[in-house]
Amino acid sequence: MPNLSNDLNSIINKRLNNLSASKIRAFDQKVSSIPGIIKLTIGEPDLATPEHVKQAAIADIQADDSHYAPHKAGKPELLDAISNYLDRSIGVHYDPKSEICVTVGATSALNDVFMTLLNPGDKILVPTPVWALYFQLIKMTGAIPVQIDTKKDGFILTPEHLRHVLEGRGKGAKAIILTDPSNPTGRVYPAETLKALAEVIKEYKIFSVTDEIYAELVYGNAEHHSLSEYISDHNILISGLSKAYAMTGWRLGYIAGPKQIMQNIRKINAFLVTSVTDNVQMAAVEALNNGQNDPLQSRKIYESRLQFMQTSLEKLGFEMATPQGAFYIFAKIPEKYGTDDETFAYELAQKAKVGVTPGRYFGKGGEGYVRLSYASSTEQLRESLRRITDFVNNL
Numbered sequence: 001m002p003n004l005s006n007d008l009n010s011i012i013n014k015r016l017n018n019l020s021a022s023k024i025r026a027f028d029q030k031v032s033s034i035p036g037i038i039k040l041t042i043g044e045p046d047l048a049t050p051e052h053v054k055q056a057a058i059a060d061i062q063a064d065d066s067h068y069a070p071h072k073a074g075k076p077e078l079l080d081a082i083s084n085y086l087d088r089s090i091g092v093h094y095d096p097k098s099e100i101c102v103t104v105g106a107t108s109a110l111n112d113v114f115m116t117l118l119n120p121g122d123k124i125l126v127p128t129p130v131w132a133l134y135f136q137l138i139k140m141t142g143a144i145p146v147q148i149d150t151k152k153d154g155f156i157l158t159p160e161h162l163r164h165v166l167e168g169r170g171k172g173a174k175a176i177i178l179t180d181p182s183n184p185t186g187r188v189y190p191a192e193t194l195k196a197l198a199e200v201i202k203e204y205k206i207f208s209v210t211d212e213i214y215a216e217l218v219y220g221n222a223e224h225h226s227l228s229e230y231i232s233d234h235n236i237l238i239s240g241l242s243k244a245y246a247m248t249g250w251r252l253g254y255i256a257g258p259k260q261i262m263q264n265i266r267k268i269n270a271f272l273v274t275s276v277t278d279n280v281q282m283a284a285v286e287a288l289n290n291g292q293n294d295p296l297q298s299r300k301i302y303e304s305r306l307q308f309m310q311t312s313l314e315k316l317g318f319e320m321a322t323p324q325g326a327f328y329i330f331a332k333i334p335e336k337y338g339t340d341d342e343t344f345a346y347e348l349a350q351k352a353k354v355g356v357t358p359g360r361y362f363g364k365g366g367e368g369y370v371r372l373s374y375a376s377s378t379e380q381l382r383e384s385l386r387r388i389t390d391f392v393n394n395l
C-alpha cells in the first residue's frame with residue numbers, strides 16, 4: 001500500500017488546513033456502532049422515489065441515451081420543466097435557454113455558485129444555525145463565512161439584524177446565503193420578512209443566494225416564497241429534487257438566476273461535471289412535469305410526524321421555535337440537563353439508543369440544542385420518543 005511521501009504531504013493545497021471533516025457525519029458514524037440504535041441524525045427521506053419517475057429513467061437507459069449531452073447546462077426538456085415549475089411555484093420566469101443550469105444535486109449547485117462569486121478574502125454572510133457544508137465549500141474558495149446568529153429572533157434573520165451586520169462585522173460582504181425552509185431549524189421565512197430583507201440586500205448591493213431545496217416541504221399555514229419574487233436581479237436560486245421526490249441518491253439539482261451571472265455559473269458547471277447523467281435528467285423531467293402531486297403526499301406524511309414529534313417533545317420540556325418546513329426539529333435540551341448539547345446527544349445515544357445531532361455542529365446559536373430528523377418511519381419515531389421519554393424522566 002503506497003504511503004504518501006512526507007515531502008509531498010506538506011505541499012498540498014493549504015486551504016485544506018482550514019477545513020474540518022463533517023462533525024455531523026463523524027457523530028453519525030460513532031453512534032451507528034451502538035447496537036439497536038435508532039438514528040434521527042441524517043436528513044435522508046425514508047420514502048421511496050415515485051414509481052413513474054424510476055420508470056422514466058429505466059426507459060431512457062433502454063433507449064440508449066448514454067452519450068455526452070449536447071447541452072451541458074441541461075437537457076432542453078429538463079430546462080423547460082424547471083422553468084415551468086418555477087413559473088408555477090414562485091411566479092418568476094427564468095429563460096430555459098440562458099437562465100437555468102442543471103447540477104449534480106444542490107451541493108454541486110452551491111459549489112458552482114460559490115466558485116463563481118467568491119475570491120480569496122471575500123466575505124459572505126451566513127445566518128446560523130445552518131447546514132454546515134456551506135462553511136467548508138465557502139472556505140474551499142478562500143472566502144470567509146461571516147456567521148449571523150439568529151437564535152434571539154426565533155432563527156429568522158430580521159432586516160434590522162442584517163443591516164446591523166452589514167454596517168459592522170460584515171461590512172463589504174459580497175453576498176448572503178439564506179436557507180428557506182431551514183435545515184436544521186425547520187423555520188420558514190414569511191413573505192413580509194423576505195420582502196424587507198430584499199430591500200436591505202438591494203440597498204447594500206450584494207448578491208443573495210437562496211437554498212430552496214426544501215421548498216416543497218412546508219406545513220400548516222406556512223407558504224414558501226423566494227427572494228427571487230422580490231429581487232430576481234440580485235438573487236441566485238438553488239434547488240433540486242433530492243428532498244421533495246426522495247431522490248437524494250440520484251443527484252439532481254439546479255440553479256436559476258440572471259443570465260449575466262448564469263453564463264459564468266454554466267461555464268463552471270461544465271468545467272466541473274461536464275453535464276448531469278442523462279437518465280437522471282429524464283427522470284427529473286417526469287417528476288416535474290407529471291409528478292406534481294408526489295411532494296404533496298410526502299408533505300402529508302411529514303406533517304403528521306412533525307405534529308406527533310413536536311407535541312411529545314414539548315411535553316417533555318424541549319422548547320423550539322415552531323418548525324414549519326423541511327423534516328427537522330431543532331429543540332432546546334431540557335433545562336434540568338444544562339446546555340451541553342454534545343454530551344446530551346452522546347448520553348442519549350449510549351443510554352437511550354436514540355441518535356440526534358448536537359446543535360453546535362450547525363454554527364453559532366446552535367449550542368444547547370439538538371436536531372432531530374423526522375424523515376424516519378412513524379414506528380421508529382414512536383419508539384424513539386418512548387426511549388427519549390424514559391431517558392428524560394430518569395435524568
Ligand SMILES: Cc1ncc(COP(=O)(O)O)c(C=O)c1O
Pocket residue numbers: 043104105106107108131179182183211213240241242248251252253
Ligand atoms: C440545506 C441543504 N442544502 C442542500 C442539501 C444537499 O442537497 P443535495 O442532496 O441535492 O446535494 C442539503 C442536504 O441535506 C441541505 O440540507
